[in-house]
Amino acid sequence: MQRNKISVIIPAFNAQNTLKNCALSILENLEEQDEIIIVDDASTDHTSIVISELKKCDNRIYSIDKSDNEGVSAARNDGMKIAKGSYICFLDADDYWDTGMRGLLNDARLNTYDLICSGTVFEYPENNYKQVVIPRVYGEFTDNQTFASAIMAYDAIGLLESICNKIYSKKIIEEYKITFPNGVSNLEDLEFNCLFLKGSEKIYISKQASYHYVCLNNLSLSAVYKPNMMDAFENISKLRLKMYQSFDWNKEIEKHCNLKQKNYLIFSFRNLYLKDSPLNRRKRIEEIKILKKLDGFNSLMCIEDPSSSLFQKIMTKILLMKNKELIDLTCTILYKIRYFGDGIYSKKIRNLITKTKEQDYREYELRS
Numbered sequence: 001m002q003r004n005k006i007s008v009i010i011p012a013f014n015a016q017n018t019l020k021n022c023a024l025s026i027l028e029n030l031e032e033q034d035e036i037i038i039v040d041d042a043s044t045d046h047t048s049i050v051i052s053e054l055k056k057c058d059n060r061i062y063s064i065d066k067s068d069n070e071g072v073s074a075a076r077n078d079g080m081k082i083a084k085g086s087y088i089c090f091l092d093a094d095d096y097w098d099t100g101m102r103g104l105l106n107d108a109r110l111n112t113y114d115l116i117c118s119g120t121v122f123e124y125p126e127n128n129y130k131q132v133v134i135p136r137v138y139g140e141f142t143d144n145q146t147f148a149s150a151i152m153a154y155d156a157i158g159l160l161e162s163i164c165n166k167i168y169s170k171k172i173i174e175e176y177k178i179t180f181p182n183g184v185s186n187l188e189d190l191e192f193n194c195l196f197l198k199g200s201e202k203i204y205i206s207k208q209a210s211y212h213y214v215c216l217n218n219l220s221l222s223a224v225y226k227p228n229m230m231d232a233f234e235n236i237s238k239l240r241l242k243m244y245q246s247f248d249w250n251k252e253i254e255k256h257c258n259l260k261q262k263n264y265l266i267f268s269f270r271n272l273y274l275k276d277s278p279l280n281r282r283k284r285i286e287e288i289k290i291l292k293k294l295d296g297f298n299s300l301m302c303i304e305d306p307s308s309s310l311f312q313k314i315m316t317k318i319l320l321m322k323n324k325e326l327i328d329l330t331c332t333i334l335y336k337i338r339y340f341g342d343g344i345y346s347k348k349i350r351n352l353i354t355k356t357k358e359q360d361y362r363e364y365e366l367r368s
Contacts, residue, residue: 006083
């Protein structure tokens, strides 16, 4: 039986310190007919030298050298244009695969799945621990009802928002002309996945987690302010609705979509108070007013979610306050505390849960 070829695309910008480890971890899992495509997005460090050395060592590695930095979406699109594999994977240059990925790639080589989904291992070097997130529902799905339920369960734990824990059929990408949105820096992975799933008929969800996402700052203290975040969230909410409506719409899925929209509103609110936010008090209050005037705002904020984090619960309580000035004052104080001493209080909280997270990952390794 002919084995499907795999193409792995790595966008790289100033990745001289991590790219080699990333590429070598992929090569451990690939077969002779497979390929790696590294897209150098006009790096200003020694990334190009690392790429040259890798290409000398293995003829399965190809590269695209861009003269202008156009961002990760454009880099991935460029990689897809020259990919020769029947299936496509994506990795970020600072992440890596473990050898368990061989099994998932084998599923793609020998089957006709449109999409293979898996879990993710989150690594936090600063605190020296790992957290594994694996699908709660897994197996092969083809009919609309089970398809929708499986994707909803996968989406509920945040795994749908990444492209790096998946293997995509190139046939679907080409048939539906799916690309990453250029110039978009919010949820571009999720947009790609929503469009891809609308064209999919046969998916496989694995309970395995072999993609390691390296979180260089586990406290999100380096999160940057993003303009127009509310518009991006509104766009992705519409895409998510259209995706689920193409499967099998029901009350459970409706509640799920509403919960996701609620979380987007919370993150739009948080965005106003990030360390590099250019907004003054007056501008922030104007944004809060816009948020609270959105259709269905109060009903969305009042939806109960047993799995919500402490952060989400606190933000919900704040946003439900009536006085906009008091909302702004409360959140300003909270974020001053968060950033005080380079996040000393957040780090102490994180250290309290480190042992539990590490135990979770050790249990996963033993089960695997």
